[in-house]
Amino acid sequence: xxxxxxxxxxxxxxxxxxxxxxxxxxxxxxxxxxxxxxxxxxxxxxxxxxxxxxxxxxxxxxxxxxxxxxxxxxxxxxxxxxxxxxxxxxxxxxxxxxxxxxxxxxxxxxxxxxxxxxxxxxxxxxxxxxxxxxxxxxxxxxxxxxxxxxxxxxxxxxxxxxxxxxxxxxxxxxxxxxxxxxxxxxxxxxxxxxxxxxxxxxxxxxxxxxxxxxxxxxxxxxxxxxxxxxxxxxxxxxxxxxxxxxxxxxxxxxxxxxxxxxxxxxxxxxxxxxxxxxxxxxxxxxxxxxxxxxxxxxxxxxxxxxxxxxxxxxxxxxxxxxxxxxxxxxxxxxxxxxxxxxxxxxxxxxxxxxxxxxxxxxxxxxxxxxxxxxxxxxx
Numbered sequence: 001x002x003x004x005x006x007x008x009x010x011x012x013x014x015x016x017x018x019x020x021x022x023x024x025x026x027x028x029x030x031x032x033x034x035x036x037x038x039x040x041x042x043x044x045x046x047x048x049x050x051x052x053x054x055x056x057x058x059x060x061x062x063x064x065x066x067x068x069x070x071x072x073x074x075x076x077x078x079x080x081x082x083x084x085x086x087x088x089x090x091x092x093x094x095x096x097x098x099x100x101x102x103x104x105x106x107x108x109x110x111x112x113x114x115x116x117x118x119x120x121x122x123x124x125x126x127x128x129x130x131x132x133x134x135x136x137x138x139x140x141x142x143x144x145x146x147x148x149x150x151x152x153x154x155x156x157x158x159x160x161x162x163x164x165x166x167x168x169x170x171x172x173x174x175x176x177x178x179x180x181x182x183x184x185x186x187x188x189x190x191x192x193x194x195x196x197x198x199x200x201x202x203x204x205x206x207x208x209x210x211x212x213x214x215x216x217x218x219x220x221x222x223x224x225x226x227x228x229x230x231x232x233x234x235x236x237x238x239x240x241x242x243x244x245x246x247x248x249x250x251x252x253x254x255x256x257x258x259x260x261x262x263x264x265x266x267x268x269x270x271x272x273x274x275x276x277x278x279x280x281x282x283x284x285x286x287x288x289x290x291x292x293x294x295x296x297x298x299x300x301x302x303x304x305x306x307x308x309x310x311x312x313x314x315x316x317x318x319x320x321x322x323x324x325x326x327x328x329x330x331x332x333x334x335x336x337x338x339x340x341x342x343x344x345x346x347x348x349x350x351x352x353x354x355x356x357x358x359x360x361x362x363x364x365x366x367x368x369x370x371x372x373x374x375x376x377x378x379x
Contacts, residue, residue, distance in 0.1 A: 005030075005038045007375035010047065010066070014090065014373040015194035018051055018065035039064060046070060066090045071132040071372055072124055074117055074172075075186075075365025077358075078102060078138040078155065079179040080206075084361040085113070087120045089128065090369055092190030092362055096123045106160050114169035133173040135367030136162060137182035137360045139207075141224050146175045146367070150224070153245070175367040179360055180209030180227060181218055186363025187316065188213055189370060199314040200306060202229070203355065204299070204323075206259040208252055212310055229306060230257070234298045256299040258320065261328075264291045278326035289327060296328035300335025307340050307348055315348060318355045 002010065008028055013019055019027070025035045042048040047070040051063045068089045077084040081102035087095045098116050103109040121131050140152025147163035149155070163174040177185065184201040187193050197216040203209045208230040212219040219226050230253040231246045241250030242260075254260050262272035268287040270277060280288035307315060323329055333350065340348075356362070 020061035077360035133368030135364035184211035186366035296331035304339035
């Protein structure tokens with residue numbers, strides 16, 4: 001549908017926002033004649049639209065932006081139960097949303113999801129464009145070609161051709177990625193980080209996930225396991241180290257995850273509600289303070305290790321609002337800053353952000369959107 005030149009223009013506007021023909025010529029190092037020809041094609045195809053006039057020296061120029069109805073993308077998050085399915089436009093705006101129970105048996109799961117895809121596709125109104133692809137975010141390891149689930153303990157899947165089966169059931173291009181990798185790719189495309197070539201993301205939930213954009217591209221590692229910080233050892237005292245679901249002891253997840261915090265609260269005879277636990281800690285309750293202090297310190301040390309090894313320009317930590325203003329976050333920040341080697345010049349920026357209900361599903365939709373905008377060589 002698009003040539004390499006078309007994709008260069010679409011990916012630049014998708015990443016940096018609306019631009020004039022002159023700016024595109026400068027950024028892409030292409031002649032104005034080449035840019036004009038490629039832009040004309042994209043305007044004719046209804047993918048770009050001319051927007052506002054920009055006034056500067058000389059004649060005013062017209063900015064070009066993506067049409068919100070150029071295409072739609074379906075994102076499916078298998079991150080948690082229930083499954084979240086969204087339909088988005090090229091800007092990540094959610095046009096439709098469905099929830100349904102997560103099914104572990106692959107064939108039953110795919111048939112159920114395909115039925116929802118068909119229903120969502122029928123919901124597209126005048127404001128939405130044709131569905132251009134499906135992205136699926138799933139826990140576990142995914143093949144480099146983003147087609148096969150190599151292994152997922154949460155789903156019980158091994159060597160499952162997710163993209164092949166979903167593609168045959170829906171007739172659409174399908175792209176699969178680890179859930180946290182999909183999350184950071186969605187943030188890169190939809191979350192305002194398109195101009196940041198180096199940043200890391202950590203998601204704090206019942207598990208802990210991390211992902212990294214290096215040089216503008218997702219860092220997956222040699223075997224797809226980059227970012228598995230949840231199972232990094234953090235409690236080296238054998239008496240304090242708790243068993244982890246991975247089979248080891250003392251993993252970060254056993255101390256700092258929301259599941260671990262709630263479990264420690266129950267063991268101490270406290271409510272396992274994060275808001276109530278944070279309120280108790282703010283009132284000086286010793287057990288609540290100890291639980292959140294220990295968890296925050298463990299995560300802070302792990303973040304410091306991440307910063308020391310990756311050296312991102314920004315570190316985005318997605319954390320529940322109930323913890324954001326608590327002793328947990330204060331200790332986390334203090335421990336991270338204490339253990340990070342000070343460098344001259346600009347320091348890394350820590351960004352705290354509350355996850356949205358559709359964060360993983362929007363990230364999944366971003367997989368399909370990236371393929372549409374960037375072409376084959378998109379991450």
